[in-house]
Amino acid sequence: MEVRRVVLAPGESYELRLTGxxxxxxxxxxxxxxxEDAVSVAQGPEGEPDDALPGAAVERVYVVRARGVGGxxxxxxxxxxPPYPDEAPYDEFVLDVQVDSE
Known part of the structure; x- marks a missing residue:
């Protein structure tokens, strides 16, 4: 499991790419x-590359945005x-975010 640390200003975002x-x-x-109120997380735009082979791993983009509060x-x-909720994750990634207050 990889752990990454980032520092963001309020309103700033961090784009994370994970292999799907x-x-x-x-x-x-x-x-x-x-x-929990310090950040929001959203999945970025979907779309498969034109040259992707069927069944190939594709990167997924996630955007972590710092809100207007520090923390x-x-x-x-x-x-x-999802069909196997008791199964251990295949992979994990942790993002530690520090949001500098205004």
Whole structure:
């Protein structure tokens, strides 16, 4: 599991690219802990590259945006298969975010 730390100003965003395995039934989910109001997370635009082979791993983009309040939040991304909620994640990624107050 990789852990990355970033510092953002209010309103600033951080783009994270994670390799998808949708052909195998895996999707990335996320959960925010700590100062949950300090950040928002959204999945970026969808779209498969024109040259992607069927079943190939494709990057997924997630945008973490700092809100207007300071604080520290941890965003844990987990690659799971929704039909099997008790199965351990295939992969995990943690983003520690410090939001500097205005």
């Amino acid at each position: 395995r949708g052909a195998r039934g895996y999707v990335w989910t996320w959960r925010v802990t700590g100062d 520290r939040a941890r965003v844990r991304f987990a690659q799971v298969r």
